[in-house]
Amino acid sequence: MKTTNNNRMLPLSASHNRLHSNDTQVQDDFDDLVRLAVRGDRRAVGAIAMALGPMLLDEARVVLGEYADEDSDVLQDFLLVLLEGRSRFQPVHGSAVVWLCRTIRAVAQTRRMENDRRRRDGEE
Numbered sequence: 724m725k726t727t728n729n730n731r732m733l734p735l736s737a738s739h740n741r742l743h744s745n746d747t748q749v750q751d752d753f754d755d756l757v758r759l760a761v762r763g764d765r766r767a768v769g770a771i772a773m774a775l776g777p778m779l780l781d782e783a784r785v786v787l788g789e790y791a792d793e794d795s796d797v798l799q800d801f802l803l804v805l806l807e808g809r810s811r812f813q814p815v816h817g818s819a820v821v822w823l824c825r826t827i828r829a830v831a832q833t834r835r836m837e838n839d840r841r842r843r844d845g846e847e
Contacts (some may be wrong), residue, residue: 747767757812760805767795768805771823779827786831790838797834801827813843 759767772779776798783797803825804810812822 738808754814756813756821757823761808761810763808764808765806768802771805772802775820775823777835779823782824782827783831786828787835790835793834793838794831797827797831801830804830 756767756770760771772835779801780794782790783794783801787793787797810826812819816822819826
């Protein structure tokens with residue numbers, strides 16, 4: 724008995740569409756989580772810290788350079804930026820993850836410049 728494989732493509736194609744739809748839904752949900760975080764939702768900030776903490780620390784370390792041991796302080800400052808609504812996430816400028824990385828890099832850059840200034844001024 725000979726069977727045809729013509730029907731195999733339909734489930735694969737449908738599966739691909741479902742995966743793409745799921746990816747889009749996950750991204751939309753994460754964008755919503757970040758929007759909640761920048762409005763001061765502590766649970767949302769906690770979820771971001773737990774899910775992306777290691778990646779955010781890595782981003783901070785890259786910018787901090789010789790001050791990399793201050794990465795956890797930068798992460799705390801970054802989480803305060805979210806809680807206090809000092810920065811706004813706008814999805815038209817990129818995904819939430821890209822925005823989070825860009826924002827923690829800005830916080831780390833500020834910390835690095837402050838450390839450089841203190842060192843220049845002999846405060847250390």
